[in-house]
Amino acid sequence: MSLSRRHFIQLSALGLVAGPTLVSASQQSETGLKGEPGVRRLKLALKPEKRHWFAPLGEPVGLWAFDRDQLRLRQGEPVEIEVENQLPEPSSVHWHGLRIDNAMDGVSGLTQAPIAPGGRFVYRFTPRDAGTYWAHSHHKTYEQLARGLYLPLIVEEPEPVAVNRDLVLTLDDWRLNDARQFDAASLGAMHDWAHGGRTGNLLTVNRQLKPRFNVKGGERVRLRLLNTANARIMALRLPDLPSWIWAKDGQPLATPKAHSGPLLLAPAERYDLVIDLPAQEQGSLAVQLETDGAPIDLAYLQLDGHIEQGPRDDPRPLPANPLAQLGDGPADHSVQLDMTGGAMGRLRQAVYGDQTLSVRELVQQKQIWAFNGVVNMPEMPLLEVRSGDLVEVEMLNNTRWPHSMHLHGQHFQSDLTRYHPGLWHDTVVMAPGEQTRIRFRAGNPGSWLLHCHMIEHQAAGMVSWIRVL
Ligand code: C2O
Ligand code: CU
Numbered sequence: 001m002s003l004s005r006r007h008f009i010q011l012s013a014l015g016l017v018a019g020p021t022l023v024s025a026s027q028q029s030e031t032g033l034k035g036e037p038g039v040r041r042l043k044l045a046l047k048p049e050k051r052h053w054f055a056p057l058g059e060p061v062g063l064w065a066f067d068r069d070q071l072r073l074r075q076g077e078p079v080e081i082e083v084e085n086q087l088p089e090p091s092s093v094h095w096h097g098l099r100i101d102n103a104m105d106g107v108s109g110l111t112q113a114p115i116a117p118g119g120r121f122v123y124r125f126t127p128r129d130a131g132t133y134w135a136h137s138h139h140k141t142y143e144q145l146a147r148g149l150y151l152p153l154i155v156e157e158p159e160p161v162a163v164n165r166d167l168v169l170t171l172d173d174w175r176l177n178d179a180r181q182f183d184a185a186s187l188g189a190m191h192d193w194a195h196g197g198r199t200g201n202l203l204t205v206n207r208q209l210k211p212r213f214n215v216k217g218g219e220r221v222r223l224r225l226l227n228t229a230n231a232r233i234m235a236l237r238l239p240d241l242p243s244w245i246w247a248k249d250g251q252p253l254a255t256p257k258a259h260s261g262p263l264l265l266a267p268a269e270r271y272d273l274v275i276d277l278p279a280q281e282q283g284s285l286a287v288q289l290e291t292d293g294a295p296i297d298l299a300y301l302q303l304d305g306h307i308e309q310g311p312r313d314d315p316r317p318l319p320a321n322p323l324a325q326l327g328d329g330p331a332d333h334s335v336q337l338d339m340t341g342g343a344m345g346r347l348r349q350a351v352y353g354d355q356t357l358s359v360r361e362l363v364q365q366k367q368i369w370a371f372n373g374v375v376n377m378p379e380m381p382l383l384e385v386r387s388g389d390l391v392e393v394e395m396l397n398n399t400r401w402p403h404s405m406h407l408h409g410q411h412f413q414s415d416l417t418r419y420h421p422g423l424w425h426d427t428v429v430m431a432p433g434e435q436t437r438i439r440f441r442a443g444n445p446g447s448w449l450l451h452c453h454m455i456e457h458q459a460a461g462m463v464s465w466i467r468v469l
Contacts (some may be wrong), residue, residue, distance in 0.1 A: 053209055069151075194343045243274065249269060300363075343401075345369075375461035407427075
């Protein structure tokens with residue numbers, strides 16, 4: 001079973017008419033203040049933002065944002081991040097993919113109270129794993145993520161890795177209305193919630209239209225790709241160059257895997273690639289999105305000059321992160337997760353809170369998807385396990401829609417054949433009718449969500465949790 005092209009929803013002309021914005025890769029401005037020895041203190045604000053996507057025509061587009069382009073932390077270095085909420089709504093910050101204390105996981109209503117407008121919350125943690133992660137709102141996520149409340153989060157290896165350049169490409173789509181403003185009126189539209197989620201009509205990379213990243217011929221580049229869209233699965237077409245997959249969802253491959261052809265990136269998934277640029281002085285290499293029709297340019301690697309570079313060896317693996325191995329033994333816990341519901345699904349009724357409701361009643365509650373016949377955050381966890389236990393979840397996509405399944409706070413392996421064997425994931429995409437067994441060693445104690453990251457599906461019922469004791 002494959003993810004057919006009809007799941008890559010057509011774009012309106014809106015994204016295609018806008019000209020390129022000539023801005024290079026995001027630069028990191030560190031505002032870390034030195035505090036007590038060993039702890040790095042940072043401040044982050046959640047605030048309104050204006051994007052001049054259509055300048056000089058039209059008004060800037062009003063969005064929400066973190067007050068920086070990306071966050072770089074160091075593996076093993078404790079941080080204290082004071083988040084100030086300058087938005088008119090409560091919010092919270094989830095550190096997607098980081099294995100940290102549960103109290104710092106940022107899930108409003110589960111691990112913390114939301115941060116009130118004007119309020120602050122201090123997140124304290126030490127990133128155990130290097131790699132490519134992201135931070136995003138975990139409060140009314142379907143709205144706040146759509147408005148732009150996300151931030152690429154890079155955890156640097158203690159020693160620099162052997163590349164000439166490190167580029168982060170954060171892919172997103174936005175839904176704008178006819179006035180070319182953020183389409184707030186369609187937030188929460190039941191049609192999106194019951195179908196493939198909210199897809200947009202304007203594509204950006206690092207919140208820019210068709211940005212150009214300055215590179216030099218002959219360079220070896222680390223390309224960090226991240227899909228922050230609410231629901232759009234993206235099939236990327238990368239420049240046809242020697243390329244390797246170096247890491248998935250932050251976790252390095254034991255052996256880098258040569259890559260060619262399209263790269264599928266579902267909501268919340270990340271890949272780190274190594275690519276070797278041709279030894280030419282000038283030129284422009286496009287990163288494209290595949291569609292039913294002609295591919296769409298998303299961004300360009302703009303060659304300007306070159307470096308002297310002889311033949312290279314294949315890249316060495318990134319240093320491994322301290323993940324507990326799964327081993328070959330039997331699982332300590334094994335459970336099924338039957339995913340049902342949605343448009344054209346077979347859901348007749350489901351448990352919501354302490355009642356069993358018919359589909360009609362569920363829809364009145366804006367609930368339409370179920371895990372094991374239960375919609376939304378159930379009282380009881382899917383599983384209760386001990387830290388260190390080997391856990392197996394057999395996920396069955398008994399719906400007509402793909403789903404991007406995400407587990408908080410642990411990395412797992414999956415037997416889905418669309419992925420290279422041995423990859424670690426915090427998110428995997430499942431096609432309609434597909435099933436997969438995921439396996440992980442339970443990590444830190446606490447309550448960890450398991451949900452679809454096509455975030456309207458989460459809002460409409462596709463969320464459960466596991467308790468680690
Ligand atoms: Cu990206 Cu529940 O998270
Ligand atoms: Cu889903």
